Amino acid sequence: MQIQIHVAQPAHAVYAQAICDLMAESAKARGTGIATRKPAYVAEKIMSGKAIVALVDGELGGFSYIETWSHGKYVANSGLIVNPKFRRLGLARKIKGAIFNLSRELYPDARIFGITTSLPVMKINSDLGYKPVTFSELTQDDAFWAGCNSCPNVDILTRNNRMMCLCTAMMAPSANEARKMAVDLSDMIVEG
Ligand SMILES: CC(C)(COP(=O)(O)OP(=O)(O)OC[C@H]1O[C@@H](n2cnc3c(N)ncnc32)[C@H](O)[C@@H]1OP(=O)(O)O)[C@@H](O)C(=O)NCCC(=O)NCCS
Numbered sequence: 001m002q003i004q005i006h007v008a009q010p011a012h013a014v015y016a017q018a019i020c021d022l023m024a025e026s027a028k029a030r031g032t033g034i035a036t037r038k039p040a041y042v043a044e045k046i047m048s049g050k051a052i053v054a055l056v057d058g059e060l061g062g063f064s065y066i067e068t069w070s071h072g073k074y075v076a077n078s079g080l081i082v083n084p085k086f087r088r089l090g091l092a093r094k095i096k097g098a099i100f101n102l103s104r105e106l107y108p109d110a111r112i113f114g115i116t117t118s119l120p121v122m123k124i125n126s127d128l129g130y131k132p133v134t135f136s137e138l139t140q141d142d143a144f145w146a147g148c149n150s151c152p153n154v155d156i157l158t159r160n161n162r163m164m165c166l167c168t169a170m171m172a173p174s175a176n177e178a179r180k181m182a183v184d185l186s187d188m189i190v191e192g
Helices: 009-031 038-049 091-106 120-127 140-152 154-160 175-187
Strands: 003-007 051-056 059-069 075-081 110-115 132-133 168-170
Touching: 003 091, 003 154, 009 038, 009 051, 038 059, 038 075, 051 091, 059 091, 059 110, 059 140, 075 091, 091 110, 091 120, 091 175, 110 120, 120 168, 140 154
Parallel strands: 075 110
Antiparallel strands: 003 051, 051 059, 059 075, 110 168, 132 168
């Protein structure tokens, strides 16, 4: 089995419809959580190189893309999907690692966050250095929260004035914050 993890190139736009179909099927199966996306939106993310496309033996294996909020202060890695045929092979872990690195490369000052009910995503996020936070720490950009309108639990979010819902929020420091933390830590190391 040959797994390839690509930063999206224009040629990958042919997968936009298949990616949306996987997302829609998965949302139906889970009954919660996943915001619906249109092929044109996914294609735009692919064309602008703000996405990761995974191929398994030349077939679409999975996908995730970058969204920026609050004028680039925050980045979300969204739309993670793995083809059901290729689940439990470590593909999500590879895609999440690649989109995380790409986010830090493209937006070194942005904190990276996500909201999820998914155990695999929580596990992977923790390993990448995300920490759980309250919703108050996230972008307050209305456009981000509008993505929750297609979730069946949106009434809970609205009732709680966007302060809490069924998803857990997780956030990782920006590349520059992480670099500074590493330097501060090395300053504290006492030899002897
Ligand atoms: C969630 C999803 C992306 C996981 O993809 P995957 O390629 O199967 O995940 P991986 O193989 O990389 O597994 C990552 C970790 O999660 C665990 N895991 C994966 N699926 C799991 C499941 N259904 N239940 C419990 N643990 C699971 C794996 O064991 C692994 O843990 P480990 O590294 O500690 O052993 C995939 O199931 C999917 O596309 N689901 C529908 C869409 C979705 O839920 N997206 C997330 C929205 S926030």
